[in-house]
Structures are given as structure tokens and as C-alpha cells.
Amino acid sequence: DSSVIQEAQQLRADLNLHNHRYYVLDEPSIPDAEYDRLFQRLKTLEEAHPELITSDSPTQRVGGSPISGFGEVAHEIPMLSLDNVFNEEELIDFDRRVRERLGVQDNVEYACEPKLDGIAVSLLYEKGLLVRGATRGDGTTGEDITHNVRTIPSIPLRLFGDAIPERLEVRGEIYMPKAGFAALNKRAELSGEKRFVNPRNAAAGSLRQLDARITATRPLEMCCYGIGVISGGELLPTHTDMMQQLSRWGLKINGELKAATGEQGCLEYYQYMAEKRNSLPYEIDGLVFKVNKYSLQQRLGFVSRFPRWAIAHKFPAQEEITQ
Numbered sequence: 001d002s003s004v005i006q007e008a009q010q011l012r013a014d015l016n017l018h019n020h021r022y023y024v025l026d027e028p029s030i031p032d033a034e035y036d037r038l039f040q041r042l043k044t045l046e047e048a049h050p051e052l053i054t055s056d057s058p059t060q061r062v063g064g065s066p067i068s069g070f071g072e073v074a075h076e077i078p079m080l081s082l083d084n085v086f087n088e089e090e091l092i093d094f095d096r097r098v099r100e101r102l103g104v105q106d107n108v109e110y111a112c113e114p115k116l117d118g119i120a121v122s123l124l125y126e127k128g129l130l131v132r133g134a135t136r137g138d139g140t141t142g143e144d145i146t147h148n149v150r151t152i153p154s155i156p157l158r159l160f161g162d163a164i165p166e167r168l169e170v171r172g173e174i175y176m177p178k179a180g181f182a183a184l185n186k187r188a189e190l191s192g193e194k195r196f197v198n199p200r201n202a203a204a205g206s207l208r209q210l211d212a213r214i215t216a217t218r219p220l221e222m223c224c225y226g227i228g229v230i231s232g233g234e235l236l237p238t239h240t241d242m243m244q245q246l247s248r249w250g251l252k253i254n255g256e257l258k259a260a261t262g263e264q265g266c267l268e269y270y271q272y273m274a275e276k277r278n279s280l281p282y283e284i285d286g287l288v289f290k291v292n293k294y295s296l297q298q299r300l301g302f303v304s305r306f307p308r309w310a311i312a313h314k315f316p317a318q319e320e321i322t323q
């Protein structure tokens with residue numbers, strides 16, 4: 001009856017908000033015991049009235065039986081991997097090429113982020129509901145790991161707030177924090193299971209499980225670093241704007257995300273993060289500098305879409321031959 005429906009809806013909303021504060025904001029709002037009590041109450045209501053169960057209920061994070069195999073996902077927008085630079089000179093060269101290609105003299109604003117050492121994933125939200133998770137794969141085709149990404153507490157099953165796009169593809173890195181990795185290997189040692197070599201391998205192995213119940217026991221987190229498809233919604237002018245918007249919709253973004261001006265701003269960020277690297281709670285294998293304005297990315301993206309290894313040498317236009 002309607003009071004049970006209302007109670008279930010209220011419990012679902014409250015639990016999802018508590019999850020958001022605990023796993024995305026790292027600011028727990030209630031004691032664990034209180035959370036468990038609410039969770040058990042929702043579980044009881046759903047068992048008594050299965051028709052109340054919705055896909056974004058926190059009780060639905062761990063699926064039922066294992067899947068038989070991984071489906072394939074065709075990325076509508078290719079998931080490009082990043083080119084690398086290894087020193088200041090090459091970074092300065094990158095910035096110079098960017099400004100040359102844009103035909104600008106003055107400084108370009110960059111978005112600066114740590115490069116998390118995990119697994120790149122694509123999350124598709126339709127009308128705010130998480131409908132699919134996929135690995136990068138070869139950039140064009142990835143593996144469907146929806147059943148496993150649903151178990152990760154920092155991945156919202158439903159976005160909240162307003163002006164949520166019809167379709168929103170969020171891209172980010174699934175990673176295992178250093179502390180979680182150490183605890184997992186400690187448990188593995190005690191139970192005679194194999195240990196993982198590093199957090200990246202541990203995350204990769206956890207996402208390759210056919211049985212989501214195993215993935216659910218692994219301390220995984222997800223941090224957004226970009227978007228793919230966005231339709232029926234507003235694309236904000238810059239990457240940093242868009243990441244802040246993802247955060248308002250309940251997604252986790254990296255606290256070290258900053259805007260910097262020109263090559264000098266990037267080099268200062270590099271120094272700052274080089275000092276800070278060992279004290280971060282997760283492993284990083286570098287930093288990522290992105291031209292912050294999407295309009296400039298589009299222009300640059302255009303140039304880089306042509307193969308850099310081939311060029312067409314055109315003949316001069318011939319006089320039109322009149323019949």
C-alpha cells in the first residue's frame with residue numbers, strides 16, 4: 001500500500017544520500033550501525049514487496065548469479081589514450097605546438113589533474129540512471145562490465161540534482177587506493193590466495209570478474225576525468241566547469257583538479273604534485289594537462305584527427321574544362 005511505497009522511496013533516497021556523503025565526499029553523515037539498520041529495513045520491505053525494487057536501490061548493487069561472459073560495447077566516441085611527455089622541454093614543446101596550431105601567442109589555460117594508475121572506464125547514464133559500464137578496450141570496442149561497476153560505492157546508480165542530460169557518458173578511472181590494496185593483499189596472504197603485484201593489477205583483476213559478488217568485496221573507487229556522449233543537456237565551456245558539474249550530480253572528481261595558465265602554470269603544478277605524490281592515498285603515474293576550453297579542444301582535436309604520419313600533396317586547381 002502507499003505508506004509502504006513511500007517508506008521504501010524515502011529509505012532509498014536517504015541511503016543513496018548517505019552513500020554519497022560517505023564514498024564520494026568522504027564525509028560520513030551517520031554512524032555505520034544506523035546505515036546498516038536503514039539498509040536492512042529497506043531489504044525487508046523489498047523482500048516483502050518485490051514490486052518495490054528499483055534498479056537504483058542500494059540493495060541492487062550486487063547482482064545475483066555470475067554472468068556467463070562479457071558483452072562488447074562499441075564506443076560512440078573513441079576513448080583515446082594519452083600521448084606522453086617525459087620532461088620540461090617536451091612539455092614546453094607540447095604547449096608551443098598547441099599555441100601554434102591555435103594561432104595564438106598568449107597563454108592557453110590548462111586543466112591539470114593527477115593521472116590515476118587504474119582502469120579507464122565509460123559510464124552511461126540515461127535520464128540520470130546508470131545503464132552501462134564499459135572498459136576502454138582498444139578505444140573503439142570495450143567490454144561490458146556493468147554488473148561489476150554497479151558494486152562500486154563511489155559510482156552513483158542514479159544522478160541527482162537538476163538539468164541532468166538525457167544521455168550522459170562519463171569517463172574516468174577505476175582504481176584501488178593504497179590502503180585498500182595493502183589490506184586486500186594482507187587478507188590474501190592470510191587466506192593463502194594470490195597477492196596482487198600493484199593496485200592497478202588488483203583493480204583490473206577485480207573488474208574482470210564474472211561474479212559481481214567477488215568484485216563487491218574489493219576496495220575500488222572511481223574518479224571522473226572526462227565526458228563522452230552528452231545529449232539533451234548543456235556542455236559547459238571548459239573541462240573544469242564540466243567536472244564541477246559532474247560533482248554536483250553526485251559523481252566523484254579528483255580534489256587535485258586545478259586550472260593553470262600556460263606552460264609555467266603547468267610546470268608549477270608539476271612541482272607541487274611531485275612533492276605531494278607519495279602522500280596521496282592512491283597511486284599516480286604522472287599528471288594530465290588538458291586544454292581547458294572545449295572550443296579549443298575541438299579545433300585541436302580536428303588537426304589531430306588526421307593521421308600525423310601521412311599527408312596529401314595536392315596538384316594546383318586546374319582551369320575548369322568547359323564543354
Ligand SMILES: NC(=O)n1nc(-c2ccco2)nc1N
Nearest residue numbers: 080113114115116173225288
Ligand atoms: N588516468 C587518468 O587519471 N586520466 N586519464 C585522462 C584522460 C585520458 C584521455 C583523456 O583524458 N585524464 C586523466 N586524469
